[in-house]
Amino acid sequence: MLSIQYIYFDDHQSFDDFEFKNSDYFVLTVYLALGNERGGSLFYFDVTNDYYPSSDHIIIKDYEVYFRKKAEFVMKDFDKYILLNFINTLIEEKSINKNENEISNSLSKYFHWEFDNYVP
Secondary structure (H helix, E strand, O other): OOEEEEEEEEHHOOOOOOOOOOOOOOOOEEEEEEEEOOOEEEEEEEEEEEOOOOOOOOOOOOOOOOEEEEOOEOOOOOHHHHHHHHHHHHHHHHHOOOOOEEEEEEEOHHHHEEOOOOOO
């Protein structure tokens, strides 16, 4: 199973050092290094507080994190620990009975993958 190896925010701020400057409106890019003992991949997505009830929906019960479209999530009130727990739960749920390639494909429905636009 893949797990978070490293998480950081805009300007390469590490998760532990990140202090959110609360504002009326925000868009925050989150980068995830996901992997295991054999390697990993980089994913990224945006989090905003610009909630639209017609398009945003909860994908994991008990989390106030809404999914809008690929690589766009909404949190009315940003909390990095809630976001971290949400990401871990999403990875766990999308990993059930899947190999590494299937997990990456499953997660690419929610996050941009570093090779999304790769053309050999």
